[in-house]
Amino acid sequence: NAGVTQTPKFRILKIGQSMTLQCTQDMNHNYMYWYRQDPGMGLKLIYYSVGAGITDKGEVPNGYNVSRSTTEDFPLRLELAAPSQTSVYFCASSYSSLTNTEAFFGQGTRLTVV
Amino acid sequence: KQEVTQIPAALSVPEGENLVLNCSFTDSAIYNLQWFRQDPGKGLTSLLLIQSSQREQTSGRLNASLDKSSGRSTLYIAASQPGDSATYLCAVRANFGNEKLTFGTGTRLTIIP
Numbered sequence: 753n754a755g756v757t758q759t760p761k762f763r764i765l766k767i768g769q770s771m772t773l774q775c776t777q778d779m780n781h782n783y784m785y786w787y788r789q790d791p792g793m794g795l796k797l798i799y800y801s802v803g804a805g806i807t808d809k810g811e812v813p814n815g816y817n818v819s820r821s822t823t824e825d826f827p828l829r830l831e832l833a834a835p836s837q838t839s840v841y842f843c844a845s846s847y848s849s850l851t852n853t854e855a856f857f858g859q860g861t862r863l864t865v866v
Numbered sequence: 867k868q869e870v871t872q873i874p875a876a877l878s879v880p881e882g883e884n885l886v887l888n889c890s891f892t893d894s895a896i897y898n899l900q901w902f903r904q905d906p907g908k909g910l911t912s913l914l915l916i917q918s919s920q921r922e923q924t925s926g927r928l929n930a931s932l933d934k935s936s937g938r939s940t941l942y943i944a945a946s947q948p949g950d951s952a953t954y955l956c957a958v959r960a961n962f963g964n965e966k967l968t969f970g971t972g973t974r975l976t977i978i979p
Contacts, residue, residue: 756909785966794870794971795955810966842909853898853959855967857910 754778758843758858765833765865773828773861775843783846784826785810785855786818788839795842801826833865868893870958872970879946880978887941887973889956894934900967901930901941902955910955914941946977 759774777784782803787795787810797810801820815837817829826845830837840862846855869892879885889899898917902910914923914930916939922931929942943950953974957967 787969792971795957795967795969797966800966844910854912854915855900855957856912857902859909860907862907 756843756845756856756858758841758861760861761859762862763864765830765863767833767835767865769833770829770831771833771863773830773841773843773863775826775828775858776824777826777843777845777856778824779845779856780823781845781847781856782823784820785844785846786816786826786828787842787844788812789842789860790839798828798841830863835865837863838865839863868896868958868960868968870956870968870970872954872956872973874973875971876974876976878976878978881946881948883946884942884944885946885975887943887954887975889939889941889970891937891939891958891968893960894937895961896934896958897961899930899932899939899956899958901928901939902957904953904955904972906952913954943975948977948979951975951977 756777785800786798789795796812799818801807804823807818840860842860843858844855871890900915901913904910916923916932927944932939953972955972957969
């Protein structure tokens with residue numbers, strides 16, 4: 753039972769570098785999300801997707817990009833890393849139905865930008 | 867704008883005690899509320915989900931209640947164990963079709979053996 757899988761688990765980036773955080777789910781969920789978690793701040797939504805080919809901005813999208821070419825995958829791209837992007841990133845997925853909207857989360861990617 | 871608050875930020879109780887964690891939200895027009903557990907350095911594990919039409923949900927030693935009109939939810943943990951030590955987060959979903967979750971900042975629970 754893989755659920756939601758994120759890679760890598762840890763990464764250190766230099767300012768201005770780029771990287772892609774990978775997320776895949778095997779539950780055939782239509783909704784997928786990216787959140788970031790900063791100490792004492794709770795989780796903030798970066799981007800989300802309601803299905804393949806459809807993405808939308810969340811609360812804090814600046815500096816990030818996403819794509820959703822398949823139901824299973826939802827990568828998050830950082831083009832020009834900045835120290836403010838140091839955080840723990842969580843990918844999540846859920847169904848969207850009247851009776852089942854429970855969200856499932858991956859184990860997180862801890863990113864440090866120096 | 868929906869705001870979710872969890873007080874206290876940290877709580878320590880002796881093993882075996884029953885305890886209650888609190889979650890409050892400013893906009894009562896929610897679709898459902900979900901409680902999560904987060905262990906240090908780990909992801910979030912879903913514990914309970916309560917639909918807006920429900921008053922409570924139970925899973926083992928956990929019981930979550932929802933009072934939409936007053937903007938409150940509680941998570942009751944019976945007979946606490948050291949393994950219950952974790953951060954507990956609540957999150958609300960605005961309405962069906964709007965699947966974004968608004969999270970509280972969590973309560974860090976420590977069970978003292």
